[in-house]
Amino acid sequence: MTALPGDAERETKACGCKVGRLIERYGLTDLNDELRRRWTGTGTERRSLRELERNVNIRVLDSAIAASESPMTGENVEAMYRFLTDDGISSGRRIEVERRLARAGVNVETTLNDFVSHQTIHSHLRGCLGASCGGELSDSERLEKAGKTVFSMQNRTKIIASETIQRLTDADTVSLPDFEVFVEIQVTCEECGRYMTAATLLEQQGCRCQGKAERASGGLAERPPESTETVD
Ligand SMILES: [Zn+2]
Ligand SMILES: [Zn+2]
Known part of the structure; x- marks a missing residue:
């Protein structure tokens, strides 16, 4: 024994x-x-x-x-x-x-x-093991936090790029009467080759080629009751 x-x-x-x-x-x-x-x-x-x-x-x-x-x-x-x-x-x-x-x-x-x-x-x-990553954060809290990080970085990049270009136009090094800078973080899924914006990725909780993303964007999405459209 x-x-x-x-x-x-x-x-x-x-x-x-x-x-x-x-x-x-x-x-x-x-x-x-x-x-x-x-x-x-x-x-x-x-x-x-x-x-x-x-x-x-x-x-x-x-x-x-x-x-x-x-x-x-x-x-x-x-x-x-x-x-x-x-x-x-x-x-x-x-x-x-x-x-x-x-x-x-x-x-x-x-x-x-x-x-x-x-x-x-x-x-x-x-x-x-019943472990969960990120302390007490739920999935939606974690997504929200990640979104804030990505979008503040995106905004910062936009501001820095705009200021840099503005300095060049002020010095007449670059000829550009008026301009606007767009920054959008793009993510590509190495498995299926799809491109998506970081916003879409977070919203779908993954790539559409993965089961979880389909559930998040399809099954759980709330649609108005009168809508009879089929999605995709
Ligand atoms: Zn195990
Ligand atoms: Zn994919």
């Missing part, structure tokens, strides 16, 4: 998602605490989901190397991770790293499959 599991132990056994399975397989017992702290933290402790993705995968790689038959020593695991995952790295270098890992007894295919995406980490944080 074993003792009752402690808090940390219970926590690692509580979820069966990919991150949970990695914690068990690689013995990353402190990972949940670290993820929670890094994601909800403030100031310099705070990490983005992409950074967390990188951190988790480097720990996975590091653990896989440490657990291998003849662990390599003195290797730069961060550099190895970059060689394995960065699209900008030539396939020759990637294969070289894979061979080195295989020689040390690391199951490269399993390890690569164990790498997690930032989306997986996000759903683990929210779904399994």
Whole structure:
């Protein structure tokens, strides 16, 4: 009969998602605490989901190397991770790293499959750990705050550009009798190639190619009852 599991132990056994399975397989017992702290933290402790993705995968790689038959020593695991995952790295270098890992007894295919995406980490944080980012802010508060940041930056850019051009026209370096500057932050979705303004992005809560954006712009939008128009 074993003792009752402690808090940390219970926590690692509580979820069966990919991150949970990695914690068990690689013995990353402190990972949940670290993820929670890094994601909800403030100031310099705070990490983005992409950074967390990188951190988790480097720990996975590091653990896989440490657990291998003849662990390599003195290797730069961060550099190895970059060689394995960065699209900008030539396939020759990637294969070289894979061979080195295989020689040390690391199951490269399993390890690569164990790498997690930032989306997986996000759903683990929210779904399994019940963590929420940004303190007590709700989604709409966070959107409002982001909107203010983007639009004040937009306005500032507009003012600075206008003043700069005005100085040039005053000095007759530029001939422009009257002018107006437009600044609109544009965002492109790398997945579908759509361009949208930052305002549209925030309003739709994402790109239209993603499920959430469709729900936000379609299902939840209030339309006047007499309207029979179909949207899109
Ligand atoms: Zn989980
Ligand atoms: Zn898209």
